[in-house]
Amino acid sequence: MEKKDYRPMWKDLGLNLEGHDQLLAVLGNAYKDIYMLQENRPKAMQYLDFVISEAHGLRIEELMEEKRKGNKVIGTFCVYVPEELILAVGGTCVGLCAGAEIGIDEAEKVLPRNTCALIKSFMGFKLAGLCPYIQASDLVVGETTCDGKKKAYEILNDYKETYVMEIPQMKTERDRALWKGEILQFKDRLQEVTGRKVTPENLRQGIKIVNEKRRALQRLSQIRRAVPPPISGLDALLVNQIAFYDDPIRFTRNIHTLCDELEERVRNGMGVTKNGTPRILVSGSPMALPNWKIPYVVETSGAIVVAEESCVGERSTRDLVREDGKTLGEMIDAIVDRYMKIDCACFTPNEERIEHILDLARDSKANGVIHYSIQFCTPYSVESYKVEKALQQKSIPVLKIESDYGMEDVGQLKTRVEAFLEMVKG
Amino acid sequence: MRTAGIDIGSRTIKLVVVEDGEIITSSIADTTHDPLEQCERLMAQTSFGRILATGYGRHFFEAHFDVPTVTEIKAFARGAKEIFPGCRTILDIGGQDTKAIALDEKGRVFKFEMNDRCAAGTGMFLEVIAKTLGYELDEFGTEALKGEGNLQINSMCTVFAQSEVTSLLAKRQKREDIAYGIHVAILNRTLSLLKRVSTTPDIVFAGGVARNPCLKYLLDEALVREIKVPKDPQMVGAYGAAVIAGESAEIGEMTDSS
Numbered sequence: 001m002e003k004k005d006y007r008p009m010w011k012d013l014g015l016n017l018e019g020h021d022q023l024l025a026v027l028g029n030a031y032k033d034i035y036m037l038q039e040n041r042p043k044a045m046q047y048l049d050f051v052i053s054e055a056h057g058l059r060i061e062e063l064m065e066e067k068r069k070g071n072k073v074i075g076t077f078c079v080y081v082p083e084e085l086i087l088a089v090g091g092t093c094v095g096l097c098a099g100a101e102i103g104i105d106e107a108e109k110v111l112p113r114n115t116c117a118l119i120k121s122f123m124g125f126k127l128a129g130l131c132p133y134i135q136a137s138d139l140v141v142g143e144t145t146c147d148g149k150k151k152a153y154e155i156l157n158d159y160k161e162t163y164v165m166e167i168p169q170m171k172t173e174r175d176r177a178l179w180k181g182e183i184l185q186f187k188d189r190l191q192e193v194t195g196r197k198v199t200p201e202n203l204r205q206g207i208k209i210v211n212e213k214r215r216a217l218q219r220l221s222q223i224r225r226a227v228p229p230p231i232s233g234l235d236a237l238l239v240n241q242i243a244f245y246d247d248p249i250r251f252t253r254n255i256h257t258l259c260d261e262l263e264e265r266v267r268n269g270m271g272v273t274k275n276g277t278p279r280i281l282v283s284g285s286p287m288a289l290p291n292w293k294i295p296y297v298v299e300t301s302g303a304i305v306v307a308e309e310s311c312v313g314e315r316s317t318r319d320l321v322r323e324d325g326k327t328l329g330e331m332i333d334a335i336v337d338r339y340m341k342i343d344c345a346c347f348t349p350n351e352e353r354i355e356h357i358l359d360l361a362r363d364s365k366a367n368g369v370i371h372y373s374i375q376f377c378t379p380y381s382v383e384s385y386k387v388e389k390a391l392q393q394k395s396i397p398v399l400k401i402e403s404d405y406g407m408e409d410v411g412q413l414k415t416r417v418e419a420f421l422e423m424v425k426g
Numbered sequence: 427m428r429t430a431g432i433d434i435g436s437r438t439i440k441l442v443v444v445e446d447g448e449i450i451t452s453s454i455a456d457t458t459h460d461p462l463e464q465c466e467r468l469m470a471q472t473s474f475g476r477i478l479a480t481g482y483g484r485h486f487f488e489a490h491f492d493v494p495t496v497t498e499i500k501a502f503a504r505g506a507k508e509i510f511p512g513c514r515t516i517l518d519i520g521g522q523d524t525k526a527i528a529l530d531e532k533g534r535v536f537k538f539e540m541n542d543r544c545a546a547g548t549g550m551f552l553e554v555i556a557k558t559l560g561y562e563l564d565e566f567g568t569e570a571l572k573g574e575g576n577l578q579i580n581s582m583c584t585v586f587a588q589s590e591v592t593s594l595l596a597k598r599q600k601r602e603d604i605a606y607g608i609h610v611a612i613l614n615r616t617l618s619l620l621k622r623v624s625t626t627p628d629i630v631f632a633g634g635v636a637r638n639p640c641l642k643y644l645l646d647e648a649l650v651r652e653i654k655v656p657k658d659p660q661m662v663g664a665y666g667a668a669v670i671a672g673e674s675a676e677i678g679e680m681t682d683s684s
Contacts, residue, residue, distance in 0.1 A: 411482060412523075416540060419499035423535050 006057045009064065013136060016129035023102060023130050024056060027290055034296050038232055040272050042265070044258035045235055051242050055289075059245060060132045066092055067136070072194050075137030076244075077122060078145055079316040079342060080167055082335050085187050087206035087248070089194040094133045095244030096122055096140070099288030101405040103128030110155050116376040117404040118288060119148045126159055133245075134160060139193050141186075143167050145346045146379055163189055169348060171340060180336045187332070200328045207321045207331060213248045216255040217317040223262045224306055225364045228271025230262040233282070233295040233305020240312045241289040273304045278424045281366035283309035283357050283387065285374040291405060293413075294372050301418045307364040309357050310372075315342060318356070345379035353383070354390045361396055368397040368424040370417070375404045397424050430474035431667025433501065434461055434483030437521030437549060438634070440664035441468040444672060447508075452661050457483070462490060478671035480663050482522075496670055498663050499527055499538050505666025506630040507533040509656045514626040517616065517645075517653075518662070519635035521549040524616065528624035539623050546582040547612045549634050554584050555608050558591050559601045566605065567638035573606030582615055606640070613644040620649075630654045632662040 010020060031052060051059070063073050072091045074081075083093040101117065103124025111123055125131035134140060142153035142164040153162045165182050168175035187198050220239060224231050239255060265271070280303050282294055287310060295305045308314060321338040325331035343353035361369055369391055373381040384400050391398040399420040403409055428450060433440040439457055443450045451472045455464045461483050469477075478494055479487040480501040488495050498518070506513045507529065516527040522545045528537040545551060556566040577599060581587045587608070594604050620629075629649065635641060636659035645653045656662055 412540075414485075415482065415497050415499075419497040419535070419538055422497060422500045423538075426534060 004057065006061070009061060010056075010132060013060070013132055014129060015132060015135060019103075019128055020056075020130055023100075027100070028053075030290065030292075034292050035234065035238070038234065038272075038299075041235060042231055042258060042261050044254070044261045045238075047254045047258070048235070048238055048242055051246055052238070055245060056132050060136060062247065063092060063094070063133075063136045067138070072138040073133075073136050074190070074193075075134050075140045077141075077149070078143045079311045080143050080145065080165065080339060080344075081141045082183060082186070082339060083210050083248075084203065084206040084321060084335055085183075085190055085198060087209055088198045088202040089190050089196040090202075091138075091190065091194060092247075094137070095288070096134050096137070097125040097131035097289075098122040099241075099291040099405070100125075102130055111152060114376050115152070116146075116148050116374045117406075118286070118374055118377075119152045121288075121405065123152060123156060126156060139163055139189070141165060145344060146377070148376070148378075167344075167346060168340075169346060171347060176336065176340055179340055180332070183332060183336050183339075198328065200326070200331065203328060203331050204323075204325075207323060207325075207334070209248050209252075211320045211323065213243060213252045213255075214317045214320055216252045216259065217243060219259045220255060220262070221307065221314065221317065223259055223266060226266040226271070227365065228269075228273050228275055228277065229279070229304055229306055230265035230271055231258075232272050232299055233280070233308075234292060234299055237287060237292065237295055237305070237308060237312065238289075240308065240317075241287070243316075244312075245289070278303040278367045278421050279306045279365055280304065281307045281309060281357070281361050281364055281369045282313075282372055283360075283369055284372040284384065285377045285380045286311035287372075288312060293403065293405070293407075293410070294370065294401065297410060297413050297417050298370065301414060301421055303417075303421050303424075306366055307360050309353075309360050311344070314356070314360060315344070345383045350383065354386060357387060358390060358394060358396075361391070361394075366396070368399065368420060370420070371398060371400045373400075373402045375402050427475040427672070428473065429668050429671035430469075430472070430477040431501065431664040431669070431671060432465060432468070432477060432479050432481075432487065433498070433661075433663035433667060434465065434479065434481035434487055435521050435663075436482055436523075438660065439464050439468060439481075439483075440661050441465075441472070442661055442664040442668045443472050443474045444665070444668040447669075449665065452658060452664075454660065462486065476671050478667040478674075480667045494674075496667060499525060499535060499540075501663040501666035501670070502632055503527050503529055503533065503535050503666065504670050505662035505664075506632060506656070508666065508669055509662070510628050510630050510654050512628040513630045513654070515620070515624040515629040517620060517629065517631050517636075518633040519548055519616070519631075519641075520633040524548055524619065526619045526623035528626070537623050539619060541619075545584060546587075547615045551582075551584045551587070551612070552608075552635060552638065554588055555591055555605075558588050559595075559605055561601075561605070567609070567640035567642075569602055570605035570609045570640040571643060573600065573602035573604070575603045575606065576610075577603050577607035579604075579607045579611040582611060587611075609638075609640045609644055612641060613648060616641075616645070617648055625649060627651055628654050630656065630662075632656060632659045634660045636660075 074086045074091050075096045086093040098118045098121045106127035107120045107124035140162045142162045144150045144167050156162050319341045322334040325334045371384045428445045430443045442452045484495040506516045518525045525540040556563050631653045636655045
């Protein structure tokens with residue numbers, strides 16, 4: 001089938017067409033090498049293959065169609081931005097490009113070299129004109145989860161207006177009050193941008209849609225805990241990554257179809273690996289699309305990833321918003337409470353994250369934990385010490401990896417991961 | 427049965443053949459631009475039933491000859507334990523990497539660390555600095571032992587350290603004192619790695635850099651005990667792989683796919 005020519009649309013969006021062609025070629029090849037060569041993939045992954053192949057095409061066309069209808073596109077970088085409110089005012093919430101080593105030369109003109117790869121990436125994508133999502137966004141929402149992002153948004157704001165939400169750093173009543181103020185202010189801003197009011201009716205609908213999406217992802221998270229797992233860690237990560245881009249209702253439906261197939265596999269004792277394959281929990285910094293480095297290294301070294309304790313993973317799907325709110329105020333409170341539960345490493349103290357990791361390691365029957373920090377990601381890198389200590393106390397093997405989006409350390413990482421797996425296997 | 431271990435390192439390739447725990451042959455060649463040819467050359471000089479590959483080049487070897495692999499970590503652990511049964515800690519400094527490995531009483535690896543993407547403080551680093559100071563690599567450690575003082579080398583990056591050494595030479599510092607200072611700098615880096623992983627005796631020092639007498643002397647002093655260095659420290663990984671090959675019944679005979 002002839003693929004549609006999206007170049008006129010990309011040109012209208014102000015993308016750098018030549019660079020964008022190269023990007024798509026590189027990503028297409030990487031996807032083929034990493035994803036399509038996997039054996040025994042679930043059939044329903046075809047939907048995700050399709051979404052990926054149209055991530056810069058059909059999906060963007062859909063967003064443009066929404067915009068023509070007067071609906072707004074809100075671009076985000078973080079699981080703190082409440083999608084419920086965005087849906088309430090008829091908006092679409094999309095994650096912005098931040099997972100590839102792109103536009104580094106451009107990014108390093110405005111950022112220090114030793115900046116985390118995710119920050120460098122979103123700046124690079126914007127400055128090099130390669131992310132159609134940020135181009136299509138009517139509002140970009142940042143947040144103060146770390147110093148690097150916080151200060152980088154000041155610079156990003158020079159190129160694309162960026163609204164920043166203040167994330168508290170502790171979890172006291174005062175912090176909850178601050179966060180509630182931020183949620184209310186964000187609601188006002190959305191009303192201003194869209195010219196629509198948040199009402200109990202449309203917010204209830206927004207809460208329901210996002211909860212349903214999270215329930216589908218929770219279902220997937222449960223099913224892959226089976227022995228043997230019916231889906232690879234790479235594929236499960238991809239599902240969690242696409243959750244940030246796809247239409248939430250269509251996505252939810254397709255993930256349930258995938259889960260039906262996976263449950264069928266589990267009933268038949270069918271897995272993607274042999275029995276006895278070491279099971280790994282990956283914990284730490286987010287793995288934004290298309291950052292597949294860690295699961296790729298793990299799963300080409302004879303192990304399987306069974307869970308991601310990460311913003312692209314459990315951290316964004318674990319908690320639901322209470323659906324019993326009747327008034328707008330009650331619903332806002334339910335949203336405030338749900339988002340305050342997120343155990344991001346930007347909080348201090350952050351004991352609940354350690355508890356969650358221990359629980360998840362047990363529930364996913366992990367034989368070992370790989371703690372992944374993006375290089376220069378201070379919150380997760382520093383917290384890895386406490387994570388390692390807690391895991392060692394429970395005699396769970398742990399390997400700490402610090403890496404960026406480059407490929408030059410893959411050989412090194414493979415040796416470390418393989419040695420870790422030899423250790424896990426005993 | 428005779429079994430072999432081949433350790434394909436960044437600078438050299440090592441091949442060891444064992445039978446009933448005894449080393450039958452032990453050979454080494456430079457890795458060069460064509461490591462596969464070098465492997466074939468080494469293998470042609472001896473005979474064995476099955477072989478296990480290790481080292482950074484293990485995967486290309488695996489792809490070419492369809493033989494199983496183990497990491498350097500496991501191979502060195504096994505080799506060191508075989509040579510020194512009391513071994514609990516291994517320090518391996520090779521051509522381009524440094525590893526510290528902690529073993530439990532039974533010789534199982536329970537913790538390890540290796541340097542990241544940079545070759546600071548490895549054999550390659552010593553080679554570059556020796557050359558800058560006008561020494562042959564083989565005499566570098568012996569000559570450094572003649573040096574003294576507390577010249578501090580601040581940079582561990584090969585390129586920066588080289589320019590630091592050049593500027594010390596320009597200040598007319600004695601080259602053996604600079605050589606000594608370089609060894610102390612590597613010592614400090616190595617000590618901090620060992621302290622993170624283990625300093626439980628016996629500590630076995632392996633890899634090509636273990637042939638350097640100055641570093642061995644400094645480590646003995648700093649750890650207040652004698653570090654054990656095998657007779658052929660470079661061969662420990664290949665030896666370990668050969669021993670593992672002899673134990674693993676599932677490892678089939680080598681089939682030549684070429």
